[in-house]
Amino acid sequence: MSAQVPLQLQKDSVAEKSGPVTAATIMAPAGAKKGLLERLDAGEVVIGDGGFVFALEKRGYVKAGPWTPEAAAEHPEAVRQLHREFLRAGSNVMQTFTFYASDDKLENRGHTQRFTGQQINEAACDLAREVANEGDALVAGGVSQTPSYLSCKSEDDVKAIFKKQLDVFVQKNVDFLIAEYFEHVEEAEWAVQVLKTTGKPVAATLCIGPDGDLNGISPGDCAVKLVKAGAQIVGINCHFDPETCVKTVKMMKEGVEKAGLKAHYMSQPLAYHTPDCNRQGFIDLPEFPFSLEPRILTRWDMQKYAREAYNAGIRYIGGCCGFEPYHIRALAEELAAERGFIPAGSEKHGIWGSGLEMHTKPWVRARARRDYWEKLKPASGRPFCPSMATPDGWGVTKGHADLMQQKEATSQEQLKALFDKASKSH
Amino acid sequence: MSAQVPLQLQKDSVAEKSGPVTAATIMAPAGAKKGLLERLDAGEVVIGDGGFVFALEKRGYVKAGPWTPEAAAEHPEAVRQLHREFLRAGSNVMQTFTFYASDDKLENRGHTQRFTGQQINEAACDLAREVANEGDALVAGGVSQTPSYLSCKSEDDVKAIFKKQLDVFVQKNVDFLIAEYFEHVEEAEWAVQVLKTTGKPVAATLCIGPDGDLNGISPGDCAVKLVKAGAQIVGINCHFDPETCVKTVKMMKEGVEKAGLKAHYMSQPLAYHTPDCNRQGFIDLPEFPFSLEPRILTRWDMQKYAREAYNAGIRYIGGCCGFEPYHIRALAEELAAERGFIPAGSEKHGIWGSGLEMHTKPWVRARARRDYWEKLKPASGRPFCPSMATPDGWGVTKGHADLMQQKEATSQEQLKALFDKASKSH
Amino acid sequence: MSAQVPLQLQKDSVAEKSGPVTAATIMAPAGAKKGLLERLDAGEVVIGDGGFVFALEKRGYVKAGPWTPEAAAEHPEAVRQLHREFLRAGSNVMQTFTFYASDDKLENRGHTQRFTGQQINEAACDLAREVANEGDALVAGGVSQTPSYLSCKSEDDVKAIFKKQLDVFVQKNVDFLIAEYFEHVEEAEWAVQVLKTTGKPVAATLCIGPDGDLNGISPGDCAVKLVKAGAQIVGINCHFDPETCVKTVKMMKEGVEKAGLKAHYMSQPLAYHTPDCNRQGFIDLPEFPFSLEPRILTRWDMQKYAREAYNAGIRYIGGCCGFEPYHIRALAEELAAERGFIPAGSEKHGIWGSGLEMHTKPWVRARARRDYWEKLKPASGRPFCPSMATPDGWGVTKGHADLMQQKEATSQEQLKALFDKASKSH
């Protein structure tokens, strides 16, 4: 199995033309793979993967709320299959499915586990490596923000948590490391400092928007701090839609350049439209996490995102929550000319809708063109629903009693109090 | 692996309560499985599966336009995984992935196949049976409307096509048969007549709405014709949203009862809101098939559908295009009290959002309740888009030159003519 | 002052062209005016006026709730001015502002009046006549549905109420009579029978939609009953938007023609979009009567209405609640070619936006064309609001205790009970 098909067409022509691109020849990855920094330094586009937590929740293997990744050990076939789909869609990176996989978090999340945190982390690394070897992809191990930081534990305590996860990544020899999903740049700096001890390339992404981190530090200043802490790639992941994330990465880039520093840039946004978010992103939208469907981006929205990210100088372009394999494929198709090939998955996709040329109904055949899909403003089919929502958010952040983490599930009394508070805030 | 968990709670309590249902004990299917008619005659609810074509298109294994199922032979791991997810979500039926799998259709669709129609049909039967054996599910083989009928071939010619597909189903000994996705009841009657020769139970669904079939025959009259042709189960699949499909099945039921006949009823609607469809359903919506995202139903919409279908007397309740495994799980959770158990997949899902009790942010924990999700009107995040669309549809039906099928892909001249015609119709 | 300007352009040309139509010559009404039936029999278009109750509520002279017309006596300058604006906009009819002007209704509505019902009715007739004499307009006196009918009074009692209002119209010698705003065709027939005793032309309009009157009698059957009762013109007013009203009048016309009868047809719809209404019309929309603004029709919507009404064979084309003078002017402009002149008010209006040719900003000048305004889908500026609403309506009709009329304002206990009932119905 290969995940790449050489692009027979002249540069630029794919983006212009809606005709089918035939996946004729298989391009074998030649020898040892190029590392992440080699690729980025050479100006190549690196396509990331999509978020596993949301995709596997819809498939029945992750529980919303705890969001823990025990499926890596429990249901490896499901996790492997999703990796394969992203590889086939054009991803150059297999992120290990280890989000929230520290022992304390797993315990915190409630029900008795059949697997230890170490077992889960190891299984996740093996799956990522197995599929990465089937194509031209690298394996990335990731750490993210901790309950300990929110509960005001010490720098040493928080760093110890990162270190424990890191030990597995080192043992399994991942290709590079990502510190992702941080709301406070201070915690992200600590993570980068820990990850840097390995000598592997380090990418760092915050889940913030143009208003900056939850302490009010601007995107530009955040980026400078991360670069100074040692990250070679900085950017944004999760919490906001592609438009907002690209805008925020641009602010990071301006900050880094103004400070006379250098970095590569990455974005891994949501696959949900979030024009109505406040500083805390989509978590605060009333639809999170179970009614976000009307906000899902189309493949054409994704092509627009890929182009805008590219034009902004971002070269590591991937996704986060809500991304399905076809969304990643859309990124790879939009940048096919720049990369020189289309992904294997395009074997089953006509660029810009050209597959419709074979539809039964003539008026559907008439939709087989770029102009049609680019201009279409898709209807929601929901005339009784609004188009924007008012975010929740009670103005609390790190250190507030409401955010101190407890091991127990919230008690019925605590829930009752929350429901009352919520009712009043609307 | 088992797909069922006994329901420890009293009947009715699941629907009322938002607390977590623990998947404690594993219920083994006892001995030989009950057949479809045994289940329905006993008043049991049969949960169908979701549509494979759309789900696998998003995963990269089906090409929109041709919509052919060669993945059954090409990428069996992907098809097997989707079957497993539906089983885990609560499906009692594994439909063979054989949509559009006749040789003439496969050839018609254009590119040189690496597999014959027979190979694809056989592979699909084997995959369905393999996964059905992992739980309490039956295997259903299906036939659907043919290019030959649209091109005005004779009854004998059309029946010969059904017969050829049927031969594989008989050889592979599927448990029952479905004639589905017919726009003209006449063709569906022919299909039922062919399927009846096997002695296996036969279900028949049309893809029509309250306005009746494309010849203007009312849903009630259509149902009577299908029952008279020999179908034991009649209903609706595809083309319209759950609300419209349930409404149409009700009309079928009234027709059957008024005629003094008896039948079981089924519905397998879209997972897209389509209040703006005309007679031809979602094919004619401008968003079909690549920009339907804003119309996708939430899991709560699905619970409403399951309840309404149940209240309308429908007992075979499944889905079609757009359904993902979590949609099927929502049907199974809504009807857990009636069925006496929750599906295995609910191990990773808190009923009515109860998994959020463990979320980090207190205002998200406050969403862990039925009342919240049932009342929420989800925003689209798309303020520049409308909420309804005006369907295309050029008023042509069977026999019209535009609908005569050709083997070749539409030529550039033909496409040009279509684009012009389309531009004028807007 | 004259309300007409001869049309210098060739027939049909106005509708096609967006150039300015200059109001050059003043066309004096020659001698005695033609009566209503003379005009309609000759195939002329008669433009009605708009609803006074809603327009004067916004100007501060009518109280929403009671909706009584004491302003005719209290603030004659305000009522006269509105008549003049409609005349200037092209209305051929001045309806006396006598809606709900019977003594019992006025008393029922609560506060001590400074004027008797007779004084109000007389003042209203005088104002309508005064302004009608300033142009080519006729005076119409109208009666509408009574509290007595809802409270199940006898036919004689109800007819006596109509008779009392009629006495003033006869004394003031109005040109013709309208029985309008009836939800039950039976009551409308009684009204027509009373009005017919005068020998004046009688028009009758129901406030119903395609589902028929509140007793379920179809529009076609209703129309036949009204024609048989003696109405020469039948149609629809109020309660629904133009699209729905035109559709319903078409059904009336089909009924009348099928019965071998003859009539003229009229429509006086709302100036609000109401695609979401149930049988009882806009009263049941949650926005009635104080938040209907987002539903107000544009002048271009009105031109569409005028054209569709004309094409449906309707020749008495006016408006009801929500119509402002510029809405009536739009009707007159759309039908300028058919009528042979534009209204005086078009002196201050460029057809199809042509007045913008003189705007300061060039991109606004670029909007001075028909194509632009006809195709524009106007945004609501309300992203937090839905586009359709779910009507209230408790399924009660004539005879139900909740609808028995009382003289007193609803008591606090009664209101409390209503609020509770309303809360539960949502």
Next chain:
Amino acid sequence: MSAQVPLQLQKDSVAEKSGPVTAATIMAPAGAKKGLLERLDAGEVVIGDGGFVFALEKRGYVKAGPWTPEAAAEHPEAVRQLHREFLRAGSNVMQTFTFYASDDKLENRGHTQRFTGQQINEAACDLAREVANEGDALVAGGVSQTPSYLSCKSEDDVKAIFKKQLDVFVQKNVDFLIAEYFEHVEEAEWAVQVLKTTGKPVAATLCIGPDGDLNGISPGDCAVKLVKAGAQIVGINCHFDPETCVKTVKMMKEGVEKAGLKAHYMSQPLAYHTPDCNRQGFIDLPEFPFSLEPRILTRWDMQKYAREAYNAGIRYIGGCCGFEPYHIRALAEELAAERGFIPAGSEKHGIWGSGLEMHTKPWVRARARRDYWEKLKPASGRPFCPSMATPDGWGVTKGHADLMQQKEATSQEQLKALFDKASKSH
């Protein structure tokens, strides 16, 4: 006729209670009226009027495009009636209807006038004074931005234009002066300098939003410049919705206070929701000026505006384009407790919908409460329309050739070029 009714209820109670406020006693204005500055210095709320241009356009007396006020001379009864309605609604200010009433502008606007500029200005002053004398209102004469400034004429030339208009105001002895509707603060400063020469109080409003004037000068800096030029009252009018205008006035207030200066503040926003505007305001919205209906504010939106403006420290609270008399009445009702009385027009309005207590249908009576109307999210009835629009705007400002003013109507060639340019920008 009086425009005030003493408030019998205790302070604060009106805003809380939905019961009817009876307009019992008539409060005569005692002796000579208090001047504008006396009122504001005493902390009183001054309610402005609404925009005449848009209101009279809908009534048939102003032509959109030229927007000139010849109706003051041509149709005095229509202008007088609108003044009366605003007075009755609670306005303390009658602005002379003299917008765009300079000779050069009138000539520029195209058709041969029957009245000179001087005649129009004088007639407008007389009408304002006549109605102001009927209640407790002051007369304000206003100047606004000039074509000359856009065409880069000199400071002296522009000031001469202001001076000419001012001569009539002085001769007619208006009570105070307003420099309003300026997009460039520089021109507004010139206007204030000219108006100050009279010794009368001077208010100055810009039609800008939070992004500042068209030269990019911030609202705070603009306000400081205006105060230094001599304006005693500064604020915002037109171009944006109330929410945006209040926000911008707050920025002006912060600027003035930071500079150690003092001023009174005013806001006269649009009655249209404009969340989607860019820097140039509603002019650039595609719906301007003929399809703004779906954006019209309800009376409840207006009460919210009045409260927010008051809370922001604004004491001169009025309206501009789109305001109808009932909108002004809503401001006066919201601030009834603060002012000590309700306006005469409230005689025909139940506070917070209380008039519905007398409605025929019980479910409509159930809407007679503040809670209902405050929470309602009104539907647009337009499911095929978006909720936000993308503004036009070609990025040109003062000095650009496209904005140079010409006397002639735009020629057909010019229009053709504009249409092409517009088509491409979409």
